[in-house]
Amino acid sequence: MAFRYFAMIVHPRNGSILTHRNGKLPVVSYEDDAINLHKMCANLQRLVADAYRLILMRSECEVLLSSDGSITRSSSEYRTQLLIFEIVSDGPLTSPKDFTWTPQNAAFLVVVDPALAPVVEYLQHYANVGLLVNKSRLYPYSHSGWFKEAASWIQSTMVYHGYDDVEEVQQVSSKSEGCVLRGVMVCGSAVYFKQVGTHTFSDEIRATQLLSKSFPDYFKCPIEVNIEKKWMLMPDRGTSFPEDACSVSTNQELFHSVLFKWGTIQKQSLSSAKGLEDAGMELMNGPAFEGLVQKMISDTEWCSVLSEELAVTRETLPVDEAEFKNLFITYTRYLSVRASEYSVPLALVHGDLDIVNVTQNSENEINFIDFGATCISFPFRDAATFALMCGATADDLQFYFDMWVEYESAGRIRELFQLVKGLQLVFSAFVSYKQYITAEESKRMSTRLALRSVLRVLLQGLVFYLERACDATLRSCESST
Secondary structure, rough: OOOEEEEEEOHHHHHHHHOOOOOOOOOOEEEEEHHHHHHHHHHHHHOOOOOOOOEEEEEEEEEEEOOOOOEEOOEEEEEEEEEEEEOOOOOOOOHHHOOEEEHHHHHHHHHHOOOOOOHHHHHHHHHHHHHHHOHHOHHHHOOHHHHHHHHHHHHHHHHOOOOOEEEEEEEEEEOOOOOEEEEOOOOOOEEEEEOOOOOOOOOOHHHHHHHHHHHHHHHOOOOOOEEEOEEEEEOOOOOOOOOOOOOOOOOOOHHHHHHHHHHHHHHOOOOOHHHHHHHOEEEHHOOOOOOOHHHHHHHHHHHHHHHHHHHHHOOOOOOOHHHHHHHHHHHHHHHHHHHOOOOOOOOOOOOOOOOOHEEOOOOOOEEEEOOOOEEOOOOOHHHHHHHHHHHOOOOOHHHHHHHHHOOOOOHHHHHHHHHHHHHHHHHHHHHHHHHHHHHHHHHHHHHHHHHHHHHHHHHHHHHHHHHHHOOOOHHHHHHHH
């Protein structure tokens, strides 16, 4: 789906912004999918007659919208309405036809049409302080000059390792998990660079290195890393699938292929799981899940979000904050204790097994990327995530369950899957919490609402658990709290 956004193109030296000669701020179409970011930049460059090379620096001014695009206070949908671009072209900057440069101190005079108060207010603020707004919360790749530094590192690193010269560096995605760039070489092949984001659960660079060393048939080693900057340069792993590529209703074959290959890797990881853990890969067993819950319920910001959600749901789900915290701990302990009673061993878990983290190369081989949540844990967590993303049922997962029947009966495997689904929900709550507390200022409200949404689902699960779970294991867990 395409949307229209205000575009703020900033002069790299004096802070002027590019406006139409009639004083209006430019508008650009943007497909709301990170993988199309390069295309969106190209659309904007065409709007200004390809006068400059533009890179999306960051987004600002998220506005609460209803489904028809009007501003509302009742909708839970936030949409960015202002995108800030950095010019990374070399040489003198002139004004394209029908455009002009408006000085920074006159930014408050720029016309926002249609008028949108947050964008107008941002321009007024920009006139006084420039792009230093909310600097303390900006991601590293949202700062002016970051792209040039990263692009230079890509080019020099490739030369050092004896590859062809990098002809162009393109921006692929920029989000909380990190910023991805593509380096296109003279020969036409590509390499990929990633600045790892601030909220990742595990050390993604370390996880990538460990996987390539332990499973060289499935994972490629980084060409180079910069631990201090959290930079990683990777060989091409193929083309990512779009978000809707793996719906069970439309492409069951792809769903099967992806999950079967990942299950095969998980089975192979059983013999090396302890070695991976000893080498530094995160261990997410039962006590570790309880530790995540303790971190959340001890954080005042998390508690404030919880209070907001409980105030809204009090009539239908009458649980106060203290009760919720106690239930959350007990529920997590119950799930982890029960899951540990089964014989299926801990294995490699991707942690975010979504189709957008799967690629396919020219030989139609399936590969996996983005290991910011990778750990040693209950293996069915990935199947639970992938099934949810693809609209699959437990029956659709039978082929995956069959891969584990040497450890448990078919019935007990399904029981374990249901328990692990609950643990994955706990993990999702923690990820949403991390995204919120590390978000840029402009994303604080949308990530707060996302966390509230997860807490709402969790609250419903806790109430169901409280009503239904009455066995001896549950009672012993409750008495221990």
